[in-house]
Amino acid sequence: MNRSSYTPIDDELLSAYIDGLVTDEEKARVEAAVAADPALAWELDTLRRTVELVRDLPAIPLPRSFALREEQVADVLARRRAHSAAPAVRPTRQASQPTGARDGLWQAMLNFFNSGNLVLRNAAAVAALFLVIVAAVAPSAPLATQTAVRPETEPIGTTPEAQALGEEPTVAALEAAPAAAAPQPAPVTEAAVASPPAPAEEAPAAVERSAVMRSAAADSTAAFAAKAPVTGEVESSIDTGPVSMLAVPAVVSPVGEAPAPLTGLDAASGAGEPEGAAEPSTAVETGAPSVESAATAAPVSDESATPVAEIASAPDVAPVQKEEIVAAETPVAPAPQALSASGWSIWRLIQAALGVLALLLAFLWLRSRPSASASGRTRA
């Protein structure tokens, strides 16, 4: 006897089919295969008959009764009787009542937690534990107003890419800090019109880079003071791509968070940079016409409108920051471990997933517990 070429149909599937434990798809597949192959049909039929024959086996009569005698379990019996008789021996003991109540409550709690599917209970506990651990180790929300710090080791502006993208976000972040510090309603129309001369595709990359750098700014403000983006490149970047440069950091800097980096920058630059105050306005002024001139060059997202206006409204920070960038010659320290907004959201997603999993497992465990009306499947 040769089985047909329908290899996926094996005895395990046929056995499950006989017990009715197959999906609709599997059932259809088996039936189709059986209809097409007489050998397979014979296997299924003989397997079904085998199951029926085994099920029809007679029960084995008892040779004797297996009821326990006291001498077989004397020790356990004595212990249990003594334990159950203890309250009866001292009925006047008032202290036993609250103790008994506590024991009853404790026992009830033990029975509650030890009933049902213990695997589900333990899985729910593990999921909840992981949720607590993830919540404890997850970093805080990314600080959007922290000044972006160049994470690369090379000085700003040394590469064409850096000129095109690196300095722009950095300088823009610096300039955006004071701008964000003084949040004001933005003339959206002007800013919306003002579009960066740089290609539109540079904006997303710049946004991402500025976000990363901004999140690291809090830890590197001191280092930032000593580091030097090149003035010329910054100026040129300001001139060439003011809107994108200025807009990018503002995209990720919510209003109201600016003071911190601004403060840090001021503190870092305050000691030796008294003249820096004039520069931001200059830079901003330099940038403003460029912004306006580039307004019609390329479309700008709505998010860039506000930052442009805010930067224009806070002109006293850019020069200081620009000078610090120029003065810095050594590479900025690498960005700290704080996550960007995307990374932070991933942590939140993990926490949410663990929370849902823990709740689901707890729900399934509670459902698996036996109730007073019925307790699982029992047979006569």
Place this chain on the structure above:
Amino acid sequence: MRVCQFRHFGFPHSIRSMAEIVKSDPEIIQATMDQDQLIERSLRGDLDAFNHLILKYQNLAYSVAYRLLSDTEAAADAVQDSFIKAYRALESFRGGNFKSWLMRIVTNTCYDALRVRKRRRTDSLDDLPVEEEFVTQLIDSRESPDQFVERQELNGLIEDAICSLPEDQRTAIVLCDVHGYAYDEIAEITGVAMGTVKSRISRARGRVRGYLVQHSELLPAAFRPNSE
């Protein structure tokens, strides 16, 4: 004793139908509540309450033990030991299916006995005959003597086939097909995963079928291969 009586003794033909009966039967619900009371009384030192539970499950326990050990005395000893163990460990029962909990003790005790037997090598499982004293009691007045003899031989052949299985497959097919346990209950009793239970049951059935095909002269025509 009629064979048909044993059909009402908890050996359903369909696992599904038994599940539906259990879910809707108020008597079973009441029995479960009574069982919880018996367990509670047993924990307080009432041995009679535990013996009520024994009376309820001893037939099932002995049937499983006998088919695992294929020996009357060994099965009796295993069942008695199992009940003593169950009484001693009653505090560890945390609710749920008491029958599954008890049957797990029975199967584990039988496994221990099989290991001891293998070490001693005093008997061969394949050589143990089916004791006719039990078989002759199962008389159905509707059968002719010839039919009775044929059925006896067929049952003996099936018992031999089951005895030839490995321990794990034998346990699975006895619990599933002989006693009607569901896959999840068998998984709980044997302490393995559901997939393992399904695999063991399918392999056991396949091997029993193969054993029967080899002795097809005692079987209905449907068991004879097409090639013959």
